[in-house]
Amino acid sequence: MTAATAEPTTDDQQGYSARHLSVLEGLEAVRKRPGMYIGSTDSRGLAHCLWEIVDNCVDEALAGHCTHISVVLRADGSFEVGDDGRGIPVDIEPKTGLPGVELVMTRLHAGGKFGGVSYTASGGLHGVGASVVNALSARLDVEVDRDGHTHAISFKRGLPGEFADDGRPNARFKKRSGVRQVRRTARKTTGTRVRFWPDLQIFLPDATVEQSLVMDRMRQTAFLIPGLTIEVRDERGEQVVQETFRFDGGIGEFCDHLAKDAPIVDVLRLSGRGHFTETVPVLDDQGHLTPTDVERDLEVDIALRWGTGYDTITKSFVNVIATPKGGTHVRGFDRALTKVVNEQLRAARLLRAGDDDVIKEDVLEGLTAVVTVRLPEPQFEGQTKEILGTSAATRIVSNVVLKELKAVFDNPGRGQKQQLRTVLEKIAGAAKTRIAARTQRDNQRRKNALENSALPAKLVDCRTTDDRSELFIVEGDSALGTAKLARNSEFQALLPIRGKILNVQKASVADMLKNAECAAIIQVLGAGSGRTFDIEAARYGRICLLADADVDGAHIRCLLLTLFYKYMRPMLEAGRVFSAVPPLHRIELVKPKRGQDKYIYTYSDAELRRRLVELERKGQRWKEPIQRYKGLGEMDADQLAETTLDPRYRVLRRIRIEDAEEAAKMFDLLMGSEVAPRRAFITAGASELDADRIDA
Structure with missing residues (x-):
């Protein structure tokens, strides 16, 4: 049977015509x-x-x-x-x-x-x-x-x-x-x-x-x-x-302002200019656009310095307009910088003949740079001007960096020779760390880790390997014992830590890795650390910090979050780090009504007062004194499961990084090596503290 094809009707043909077109004029x-x-x-x-x-x-x-x-x-x-x-x-x-x-x-x-x-x-x-x-x-x-x-x-x-x-x-x-x-x-x-x-x-x-x-x-x-x-x-x-x-002071002063770490080399200024020909449509006297070759000059001015930290800060500008997504000028800068550094590493014999070249990520570790170019009529990708598209900028910026940076290494100023040597050693060390971390990460995949029994003996693992899996970092062996009985062994794993871990904000990578608690957390998570951290390789879907509801517990949470922020930041950025919220009080009712729980848990003093007022209004009595939990070890397994571990009833606080720069400033203030700003912060906030709330 053959299907008939309908001829378009006159209405169909006239359904879309020139009268349906709109012409938007002016603005x-x-x-x-x-x-x-x-x-x-x-x-x-x-x-x-x-x-x-x-x-x-x-x-x-x-x-x-x-x-x-x-x-x-x-x-x-x-x-x-x-x-x-x-x-x-x-x-x-x-x-x-x-x-x-x-x-x-x-x-x-x-x-x-x-x-x-x-x-x-x-x-x-x-x-x-x-x-x-x-x-x-x-x-x-x-x-x-x-x-x-x-x-x-x-x-x-x-x-x-x-x-x-x-x-x-x-x-x-x-x-x-x-x-x-x-x-x-x-x-x-x-x-x-x-x-x-x-x-x-x-x-x-x-x-x-x-x-x-x-x-x-x-x-x-x-x-x-x-x-x-x-x-x-x-x-x-x-x-x-x-x-x-x-x-x-210009961009040299800007570079120092942006840097968050101590310098290991003075700010280096690289400047130069280049010439290129660009074909652009030009409006002639008759009103026609004619492709015309136009001669252009491009000025390059760059300030850079390496510091003791590991974060990279690169700000790029075209005629003072920020290009946060980079573009051709940043591409030329990265390419030339990596090439010059590799040449100098081999000249200094920090890279041997059989070693691979360092990559861009190694060179950028701890680098703060301001890359500026000036040229007439720059071509941007889009009206928002976030990416420079002028192709000649890559070649000109690259040539300037190659020439000027090589001159700095070949003819260092007074005191610069040792500084530049330190920079090269830092970059070579970053490359070795990256290679070692990659090898370690490959070896620490869950299957290999379990087969080789390389995980810490104190880890109480779970059975599942999917995204439901949770790792609870618990404070002390006493809490571990209760948590073992309270957890769901199908998807909840436990890792106890002993006391307060190392403050990694003012410690070196070597010191961090030597710390048994820090090393155990990184090893158990199995995704590496620092720049080589691979969130896809993480062995658990979420991390839960389980600490006591007291001052020491808050300090331990802060130390753990500092570790995650500095070395495992993608977990925070992905919203996969949580803080468990254990209850502060337990109210035991006398003769509870049918269907009413015998125990009521509250999580703050304000909530406790509100619940007591409600109970008093309803004529219900409770046992005195009301239990105040000072540690997770005071709970039995049923109470811990009901209040903190069971997903049906527990309260978790998600830890997120909404503003990385503000978070970095706060971590540096609270956990950094500078004491004076921290003292000023504590002194300024002391007047706002309610002395009656101090648990002494």
Whole structure:
């Protein structure tokens, strides 16, 4: 039987025609699809709008016409950015008949950064920054000081005009084109001030720009442009917060600021420039885009230093615009750095003829670097400018690093020779550690570990090997004995530790591995440590810290978390580390009602008081004194299972790293080698402590 094919009807044919096509003109496309231009409409996208306006001021500073930038976060939700640069042109642009400031604010891809005349280096080629912010603002005001006057123009959702007052985005608005002169100024006074109110029709209600984010960004910019003063003022809180940033040391000072560890070599500065030819479409007199070869210069300036730590901090910038996801310039830096280090390791005989080359991860261990390049009209991957795409940057940056770093090793300055030798020894040691850890990891797979009986004898293992498996790190042998009877041996394993483990925040790797408790935890988990940690090889799906509910228990948890944070951080990042929450009190009821448990457990003093008030209100009595647990060893197996181990009833607190930098600062404060900051922290918090809560 043959299936009949239906002929399309006239309605089907006319169901999709030219009348269904939409043409978005001007800034309509931005309002229709804001994510294409600013990434998102949440806090990240709102911050990107602020950066677009700030970057225009920074471009003036890069061009040598601006020495002061101000950023104000207003209490009404608006943002104001000003500079003392040349001021946006206010004269008439001949092709459109519009004032320059109106053209810049209302037309996509209009600006002074395309020809390479007004700006030899700027934040980007796109020319859509200011106009996109204008399109996504309920109101935007611009004031320009030029030619002895202050010129003003306002916009409502991208449309030029004039508001009836000077402070509300929803004030009466009259559409009109052109700028107006509002007052006279000194002839030599120039600059631009932009204030915008984000459009609540576009951005999410909870979108905000954090004060710390603005402070960090402006501090970073001041580092990158020596001599530039940036003032930040936040008027949104109960108290006005104001900061001023100015650094004359440039990226060398920035590199020292970023580093969190002690240096083993002074900051090295590598600088140079390169030349390349780029084919770009150029608009001719007839309005046609013609592919044209353009000669470009690219300047490279890099600051780097190695420290005693193991973390890598690499910040990269293109014309002061941060590129957090790297790009071609970082690729060239990594490639050349690894090549030079391998050459120097072999010249110093730290690598023998048969040894493999060190890899990038070995070289970057403990490295802090700031990589900056400046070039006209950089090509970014996407409007958010997170990745540099100019291909010539890889070759030029690589050549500069190869030449300059080799010169540093060949002709070290006073005191540098021993420092550089220490750097090479550190990198060679990192490579050996990586190879040894890889071998150890391969040998510590669960099957091999069990067959070879290489696991610690005190480990009480479980039977399952899937993601349900849990490793409880328990405090002491007394708690272990009870936990053995209380656990589910199908998926719960136990590892006792004796007392307080080593504080690894201020101990070397060698000392950490010599510590029996630390070594046992790493060995039992079976996934390696440090850079070689492989979370896929972990023998247990989750780790649970089971410590007493007292001061010593809290200290032991802190020490264990320091170990995981420094050497097994992926477990924390994946949310696979938990802290068990044992109860503090047990209330034994006298004559409990039918269906009511005889014992009630509470986990805080406040909860205990609340439950006692409830029981008293219901007329129920309890035995005195109420039991206060000081250790897990005081519980019997049934109580421990019911309150702490049984997944049906227990309470677990997931340990996460939401902000790695803040977590690193807190671990360093609480567990680091610097005593003075810790003493200041304890002294400052002493007044907030309730002395009656101290369990003495």
